[in-house]
Structures are given as C-alpha cells and as structure tokens.
Amino acid sequence: MQLILEQMPVVINALNTGFIQTLKLFFVTLIGAFPLGLLIAFGSMSRFRPLSGFTRLVVWIVRGTPLMIQLLIIYYFPGLVLDNPIWGGGETGRFLAASTAFIINYACYFSEIYRGGIQGVPIGQEEAGLVLGMTKSQIFFRIKLLQMIKRIVPPMSNEIITLVKDTALARIIALQEVIFAGQSFLKGSHGISGAIWPLFFTAFYYLIFNGLLTLLLGWLEKKLDYFR
Amino acid sequence: MPILEVENLCKTFGRTSVLKKINLSLEQGQALSIIGSSGSGKTTLLRCLNFLETPDAGIIRVNGETLFDAADPAAQKESSIRKKRLHFGLVFQSFNLFPQYTALENVMLAEKLLAAERPDFKAKKKEILEQIEAQAADLLAQMGLSNRMKNYPHQLSGGQCQRVAIARALALHPDILCFDEPTSALDPELTGEVLRVIRELADKNTTMIIVTHEMAFARDVADHVIFMDDGTIVEQGTPLEVFENPKEERTRQFLSHYRQG
Numbered sequence: 001m002q003l004i005l006e007q008m009p010v011v012i013n014a015l016n017t018g019f020i021q022t023l024k025l026f027f028v029t030l031i032g033a034f035p036l037g038l039l040i041a042f043g044s045m046s047r048f049r050p051l052s053g054f055t056r057l058v059v060w061i062v063r064g065t066p067l068m069i070q071l072l073i074i075y076y077f078p079g080l081v082l083d084n085p086i087w088g089g090g091e092t093g094r095f096l097a098a099s100t101a102f103i104i105n106y107a108c109y110f111s112e113i114y115r116g117g118i119q120g121v122p123i124g125q126e127e128a129g130l131v132l133g134m135t136k137s138q139i140f141f142r143i144k145l146l147q148m149i150k151r152i153v154p155p156m157s158n159e160i161i162t163l164v165k166d167t168a169l170a171r172i173i174a175l176q177e178v179i180f181a182g183q184s185f186l187k188g189s190h191g192i193s194g195a196i197w198p199l200f201f202t203a204f205y206y207l208i209f210n211g212l213l214t215l216l217l218g219w220l221e222k223k224l225d226y227f228r
Numbered sequence: 229m230p231i232l233e234v235e236n237l238c239k240t241f242g243r244t245s246v247l248k249k250i251n252l253s254l255e256q257g258q259a260l261s262i263i264g265s266s267g268s269g270k271t272t273l274l275r276c277l278n279f280l281e282t283p284d285a286g287i288i289r290v291n292g293e294t295l296f297d298a299a300d301p302a303a304q305k306e307s308s309i310r311k312k313r314l315h316f317g318l319v320f321q322s323f324n325l326f327p328q329y330t331a332l333e334n335v336m337l338a339e340k341l342l343a344a345e346r347p348d349f350k351a352k353k354k355e356i357l358e359q360i361e362a363q364a365a366d367l368l369a370q371m372g373l374s375n376r377m378k379n380y381p382h383q384l385s386g387g388q389c390q391r392v393a394i395a396r397a398l399a400l401h402p403d404i405l406c407f408d409e410p411t412s413a414l415d416p417e418l419t420g421e422v423l424r425v426i427r428e429l430a431d432k433n434t435t436m437i438i439v440t441h442e443m444a445f446a447r448d449v450a451d452h453v454i455f456m457d458d459g460t461i462v463e464q465g466t467p468l469e470v471f472e473n474p475k476e477e478r479t480r481q482f483l484s485h486y487r488q489g
C-alpha cells in the first residue's frame with residue numbers, strides 16, 4: 001500500500017499522457033467519421049447503381065471484418081508490401097495510421113445509421129412540404145433534418161460509447177494510448193516494474209469518460225424528446 | 229368559366245394505366261365528391277393535381293391558366309411548379325403534420341417561408357409575422373382548436389390532427405382544396421368532428437374536391453359527384469342523380485356494397 005502511494009504520482013502522470021492519446025484518437029475519429037459517414041450514406045443510397053453497389057460492398061467488408069485486422073493492414077501494408085512507408089516512423093506515424101483505420105471503420109458504421117435516419121423519415125413529410133410550396137432545401141432543413149437527428153442520436157450514442165473502448169485496439173500497432181501506458185509498468189518503466197494495478201487503474205479512465213459521455217448524449221436525447 | 233378544367237388526363241405506373249383520359253371541370257365555390265373503390269385512381273388524380281405525380285398526357289387549367297400541359301414541356305418547368313402547386317391544397321389521409329412543430333407552427337410554417345421571399349419582408353418583418361400568426365390562430369379557432377395551438381401533433385387526437393392539417397392547407401388560400409379520404413385513418417367516433425369542419429367549409433363556398441368513402445357525407449355536402457372505377461370516370465352528376473338514379477351498372481354495384489354495409 002505504502003509503495004502504491006509512492007508510485008501513484010508517476011503512474012498517474014504516465015496514464016494521463018496515454019489517455020490524452022486515447023482522447024485524441026477518439027475525437028479525430030469522430031471529426032473524420034461524421035462527415036465521411038454521411039458521404040458514404042449518400043453513396044450507398046445513390047440511384048447510380050455502380051456507385052451504390054460499390055459503396056455497399058465496401059461497407060459490408062469493413063463491417064464484416066475486425067477493426068484489429070484493418071488496423072494492422074493499414075499500418076503495415078504500405079511499408080511492407082508497397083515498399084512505401086507512407087505513415088513514417090514513430091508515434092506520429094502510428095497515430096496517423098490508427099486514425100485512418102478508425103475513421104474508415106467508424107464512417108462505415110455511421111453511414112448505416114445515417115441511412116436509417118434519412119430513410120426513416122416518412123415520404124409524407126416531404127410531400128406535405130411540397131404541397132405547401134416549400135423548396136427542397138426548405139423541406140430538408142426545416143422539416144426533415146431534425147427528424148433525422150432524432151432518429152440518429154440513440155444508435156449513434158451506442159457507437160460513440162463503443163468507440164471509446166475500441167480506441168484500445170490501437171495498442172496492437174503500439175500506439176501509446178492509456179492501456180499501453182498502464183501495461184508498461186508490468187514490464188518496467190519509470191523504475192517501476194511488475195505492477196499490475198496501473199493496468200486496472202486505466203479502467204477508471206474509461207468509466208469516467210464514458211459516464212460523462214452517457215450523460216451528455218442522454219441529455220441530447222432528452223432535448224429531442226419533445227416530439228415524436 | 230370553370231375554376232378547374234382537366235382534359236384527357238392520363239397516368240401510368242410502369243405498365244398499369246391508372247388514369248385513363250380523365251375529364252372534369254369544377255365551378256368556383258362548388259364541392260366535388262369523388263367516390264370509387266380502392267385502387268380506382270382517386271388518390272393518383274389528386275396527386276396529379278398537386279404536382280406530386282407528373283401525368284403522361286392531358287391538360288390542367290385553373291382560372292383559364294394552363295398549369296400543366298403534357299404536350300408542352302415549357303409548362304412543366306420544375307422552377308415554376310412550386311408556385312403552381314399553391315393553386316391547390318391537399319389534405320392527406322395520414323395528416324402528415326410536422327411532428328417537431330406545434331399546431332400553430334404547423335399552420336404558420338409555409339406562409340412564413342413564402343413571406344420571406346417578399347421584397348418588402350425585411351422592412352415590415354414584424355408586422356407581416358404578426359399578421360401570419362393572427363391568421364393562423366384564427367384558422368385554428370375556426371377548427372375548434374383554440375386551446376390546442378401550443379400542442380405538438382403527438383399530443384393531439386387523430387381528429388384534432390386532421391383539423392390542424394386542414395387549417396394548414398387553408399392558410400395558403402388555395403383556389404381548390406383537395407381532401408384524400410380525410411377520415412379514413414380515424415377512429416369512427418372521431419370522423420364526425422372532421423366532417424363537420426369540411427361541411428362548414430362547404431357552407432362558406434370553399435371550392436373543394438373530396439375523395440371519400442363516407443357516402444352519406446358525400447351526398448350531403450357535394451354539389452357534384454364523380455364515380456371512378458379502374459382509372460375512368462364511370463358516372464357523374466348531382467348527388468341525387470348518382471346516388472338515387474345511377475345509370476351505370478358498375479355504379480349500382482358499388483353503391484349496393486355501402487347500402488348493405
């Protein structure tokens with residue numbers, strides 16, 4: 001116990017650094033996957049068959065294979081197979097590769113959620129707007145958008161909570177996120193070795209962050225509860 | 229001059245011919261009832277009038293102005309369709325109210341958007357918006373919904389929703405107000421309040437086309453009745469003629485289902 005208290009400041013410091021990397025990956029993924037997912041959704045709903053077919057195939061492949069494989073392929077493939085290590089070395093390169101894999105993967109999941117939200121708004125809503133002389137863009141922004149958002153928020157919340165935990169997968173290409181940081185004290189780091197409690201400790205970071213997110217997303221869902 | 233003239237209107241979906249040379253005309257201030265079995269093309273006719281479907285052939289004229297002519301592509305420009313729609317109003321079977329807006333906002337929304345296009349909108353914004361709100365409140369009061377204006381659609385009964393939808397359509401002062409089975413989605417005990425409102429409109433000489441399965445109502449409220457079957461107008465005339473002395477066998481058959489039922 002005495003020992004743990006002595007080690008605490010060092011460990012917390014390392015975990016904080018790791019968690020910042022976790023957060024960076026989390027937010028970069030969201031910022032990239034929100035718009036990319038929308039593009040993919042439009043692609044998969046396109047009336048141009050080759051485009052919708054291709055998009056749906058990609059989404060099917062990405063959703064049907066583990067993110068971990070995608071991470072490994074995206075990180076190693078350019079350097080080992082193409083002889084073109086586009087990611088560069090070091091932590092920056094690993095972060096770029098991880099972000100790319102996460103953005104693509106999550107964009108595919110988001111695209112299905114968007115698609116459900118967009119197609120879930122009854123056609124009668126658009127027709128009512130048309131009959132009332134509204135333009136297509138007025139119908140989209142004044143009528144359909146909020147109804148889509150309301151449909152999208154609950155499944156999106158699930159994906160976002162999952163993303164928080166999925167960031168740990170980036171450990172596989174040695175991205176120094178919070179679990180990597182916790183694990184380092186097993187092997188030895190900062191003069192501490194054989195300590196397993198820092199690894200357990202990382203769980204609190206996830207719990208607290210997910211708790212905050214759950215509150216925020218729940219609040220948003222409540223906000224949209226005034227209509228059905 | 230009739231307010232509405234429809235000439236040889238045709239519409240096919242794929243291989244099925246849904247409207248086959250429909251001809252009809254309607255005088256200002258009159259109510260036209262359209263009856264006919266399910267699948268006879270009544271909804272499609274109303275949707276063509278409201279430019280939700282593009283007819284394959286035919287002409288639609290309102291007040292002598294040709295709104296649609298299948299032979300003249302210039303009369304079908306997408307940009308002008310939006311304004312042409314405003315000659316007609318449409319009340320849907322399933323209301324199609326906007327769920328995120330209150331009853332009052334549902335009635336005001338389209339008018340506000342249209343007002344924003346007026347050149348004097350910026351200068352007189354406050355005045356215009358107040359006027360729109362006053363008119364919308366007035367319409368809802370006419371529908372017997374003064375105490376429901378701040379409610380959202382999910383807080384209203386079906387009958388109340390349909391009355392909001394009627395007020396919403398009336399707010400734009402359409403030349404011709406179309407109803408597509410306005411009571412078919414309602415519980416039986418709620419149809420009365422909606423029919424009463426439509427009857428009041430008829431008493432005020434609102435020009436209307438009413439597709440309905442409420443035979444007693446159609447007969448009562450209409451100046452003119454059309455019986456449709458399989459995409460054609462089989463018979464038309466005054467309510468007395470069509471309901472009491474139908475000339476066509478198909479009309480008799482159709483009506484007998486309702487007498488028994």
Ligand SMILES: Nc1ncnc2c1ncn2[C@@H]1O[C@H](COP(=O)(O)OP(=O)(O)O)[C@@H](O)[C@H]1O
Binds near residue numbers: 269272
């Ligand atoms: N969008 C559409 N695509 C294909 N067929 C349609 C479409 N809309 C209507 N129909 C067909 O047209 C016929 C007439 O339909 P409708 O106008 O809804 O009749 P009613 O309103 O008299 O019941 C029906 O056979 C229906 O299946």
Ligand SMILES: [Mg+2]
Binds near residue numbers: 270271272408
């Ligand atoms: Mg119908």
